[in-house]
Amino acid sequence: MTRPTAAAPAATAYTAHLDHFAREHLPPPGQWPQIRFDLPSLQYPARLNCVGALLDAAVADGGGGRVAIYADAEQWSYATLQRKVNQIAQVLRDELGLVPGNRVLLRGANNPMMAACLLAVLKSGCVAVPTMPLLRAKELAAIIGKARVDAVLCAAGLRAEIDALDAAPPTVWFNDAGADSLEARMAAHDGRFEALDTAADDVCLISFTSGTTGVPKGTMHFHRDVLAICDCFPRSTLESQADDVFIGTPPLAFTFGLGGLLLFPLRVGAAAVLLEKLTPETLLRAIARYRATICFTAPTFYRQMAPLAANYDLSSLRKSVSAGEALPLATRDSWQGATGLAMIDGIGATELLHIFISAAGAQIRRGATGKPIPGYQACILDADGKPVGPGVVGRLAVKGPTGCRYLDDARQNDYVLDGWNLTGDAYEMDADGYFFYRSRTDDMIISAGYNIAGPEVEEALLRHPAVAECGVIGRADEERGQVVEAHVVLKSGFDASEQQARALQEFVKQQIAPYKYPRSIKFQAALPRTETGKLQRFKLRAE
Template identity: 70%
Template sequence: MARSAYADTFANDNLPPPEQWPELIFDLPGLQYGERLNCVVELLDRMTATGHGHRPALHGLKESWTYAELQDRVDRIARVLREDMRLVPGNRVLLRGDNNPMMAACILAVWKAGCIAVPTMPLLRAKELTVIMNKARVNATLCSANLRTEIEAALGDASLRGPVVYFHHDGPDALESLMRLKPPGFAAVDTAAEDVCLIAFTSGTTGTPKGTMHFHRDILAACDCFPKYTLQASSDDVFIGTPPLAFTFGLGGLLLFPMRVGASTVLLEKLSPASLLEAIQHFGATVCFTAPTFYRKMTPLVPGYRLSTLKKTVSAGEALPVATREQWRQASGIDMIDGIGSTEMLHIFISASGDEIRPGATGKPVPGYRACVLDEEGLPVGPGVVGRLAVKGPTGCRYLADQRQRNYVANGWNVTGDAYEMDADGYFRFHARTDDMIISAGYNIAGPEVEDALLKHPAVAECGVVGFPDDTRGEIVKAYVVLNAGFQPSAALVSELQEYVKQAIAPYKYPRAIDFRESLPRTGTGKLQRFLLRTPEFAQSTSSAQSAQSAPRAGMLEMK
């Protein structure tokens, strides 16, 4: 490892031991980076240095910045971090903000100043923030003023405080005010390619979040694989989407990827399906990143908007149901680019685009990555066998001081926790998260397959399928269903949905219990929290969407 630039060595000291790292592969052309690397030099400074400073970089609700204007703001924020907040290289900076140009500039400034970004979801509360702040030993905070309440509550409990500077307000102590006092220009800290620059916390679909550590080199590697070879992005693209910048799906898709090719990106807060479509139309967006649930909700609204500029739509964050893919294609004329990634791997590592797309399959390993399916003994298996997905490439899992490192990395492979099957042509097909497989009367049933069948029924807006304890079968398939407008819970609808699933997939997979709800628990990134669906507290809770017509318990019938 090259000499670190960090005076504060906390992050590097808390990397897992090298023998617990996954094997890293850099055999793809363009992935051979030098020992000294600051990713902001490559993403931003090089763009302006080569004469592209006049090109648009970031579009917000009220203003747009060119690459030169973005560089000026990043440099001034970096000066505030080093001169006013007195941070040293290697310090960790907690970042709080919605998707907007200022939040993006803060992330880049932290990296350029030689510090480590710890971005957090806007929806997190003080209790969750306290866990992150203590685990990452945060030294300072940059926060949007509209999110200060939870930060101030968290700072009262966190053992580490450090300076806090708020942006998006007019006071003399605001970040904007401090920036105006700074001269232009800031020389990027000469970081090592393997200096940690990002601690991204997992989104909590399995409960306790883990801190994943990524290097300056990893940031560029993520940009030089999926967006280059699968998405095939260009400088003329205009990116847009919903995932938060604090989520690596959003950080890559809405900031890093467009900057790597000199494109522009639209950063907007609190988008709804209708307002996202409106923004695509207004900004002439060409590439959209969002989750399957959002595409499903946008589908019936598409005819009301002019989307002629939109060429590519990317789905990730959770499995893409075939029904959602087909409905979006019929409405928009665009074949979805599906992908699986993880916070541990930084971004998408299996995907397909264009003529390579096969409905029902996530795709093939993105150039730069390798993947296989492992059996229960940890050995690779051939086509047609369902097992644990394993992947390796130029990025990989390195948890911050966490014993779960041993669970994610095995024999050099990153073992993602997904149950997949590879077909004879090398396409990978998702079955379920490994902890979401339902074993009922000896049958292995993948919850997402049942969800996909249910989602094709016109009454179903959303659903989540899990195993529910049963004395006879061990588990039964239970579906929590959110209905579309115009449909009401009833015993007749329960039976109709069950018969519908029996006709679509193997009859033994049908949901023997259906529970109607007004909403389902999701993370701040939109992922369904299936682990909550399995808790007795959720099962026993009631919803005003339930109906007395579906006795004996609202929406729950058919224990056949």
């Protein structure tokens, strides 16, 4: 276990951390993006604990009796959640001997105890390192080593990969009936714990990227960052309220899920539905059962739910949010046709914590992700880092109250340029300031001198009645430099054949410019995706 360093550097004298590892492994300030607090709602005090502001304030204001979390077999009020969080914080401090600034790795599916563990780590002044439930021991070992993890809180159902580690940090199991479980330890404590008086810029969260490129990075976020994402997208775009019920599929270990299914509801005194192992059918059933009003999930789920939606009462649902990967027009149209709901598309990044470009209601423009939400700025940069005007495809650059700070990683210099965060996405802006996704910057296919965006070809293929899902990449070719290659999963009842491949090629030629059609089509049983639903194109390229 990491113990306090002998003496804190003078620049960190104000911090509440006794273990200075996190601050000492931030990038040099000169490599940070510009951080802007342009809205009145983003003016935070110098001393701030985000859980004190999110949870304790709600109870203090008389909201203790409101439902905070719905789950399969139980529901927790705000007061119950606060008591559980306090008891876990007492275990961390009094039994595990953790000090502020120590890192705690968290493993669990979406359930009340996972939520309480996350909040307890932050409230105690420690640093949360959430991890995806499907990660294996090798991947966990890399994260543990990178973040110098001091302790682990892990759901008992996920213990196999922790047990497989050569040397695991001290671990306590939750969702467990054992005599030494977290629940048993919690029972010995009275549930009285004041939120640690942390600095607003004390690190509270190290989120690792989901690995679409195969090499995840640790992104570091402050207490004020957690509040900033709650005071931007949910306030201006979702217009969330205390009577909302949030539901969805993203894991709490993914910042899309952490915000949408825990932090955003807490900020307005609303409720969240936390369910494990959802399918399109069970998510639709849960929306109807819990009368959910706001849904967060990836385009793949919306595409699969659309043909089933008529079988469920979705009349409570007023907002549906899509993020995690590009939203195809075919998916937007099918969902709106099935439910009457205009999809709220959004782009976010683990590096910036949550969504920064989006649009809702009358502001939605067909085919566009949206505009920068209040609090953020965005522009398009050319290859030389110069801003370009409407109609030019270039690198998306963003700045606002959150920004990229990698944990001890040389790739910081690749992500930040002249104060802007470079998200790795190729976008185009129109004359009205709407941003249109074209591809990931490293996914642009150059074939015989033509620039071809893989997502545009995917969009065309998804309109064919035989295609369930697809992924498009560039494959090296001696004659053309690259050719467009489509990896296609067919719907039930359609056969993978040369005739089917030719039919798909001809269909694409009728949808978009013929030079963009996939010259190679490979039929797959499934596509490689991260646990958050993002397509792992690097695995397709490696085949």
